[in-house]
Amino acid sequence: MKNCIECGKQLTKDEIAINKKLISKNTKEFLCLDCLSRYLDTDREILEDKIVQFKEEGCTLFQ
Template sequence: MSKKYNCIACGKKNLDKDTIGVNKKLIDENVNTFYCMDCLADYLGCEVQDILDKIEEFKEEGCKLFS
């Protein structure tokens, strides 16, 4: 059973693997606390759609965090 992660800012429960992966990719691969998509967008000063677009790019590049 995989570990369940919650957003450190708003407390949203059970973040999905893409959300965990993009936190690791954009903040630090060794991070062990995570933001939900909305809070990550606020933290980075961008829109959620920008993050979703980057996730698709990372997947197309074969990034191991999104396999």
């Protein structure tokens, strides 16, 4: 398992996938949803909605 580079929290597969989708497919460092929302200056709920959206669209990062 991977941990958030900012706070150390253990990450879920969806958190890793959203980092790859929004930051870079090649990233090796990941942020949890809370830290990623701060980094992107958005709300955590928006990221959670995006995860659902990408899953519904069939994005292979979220499988």
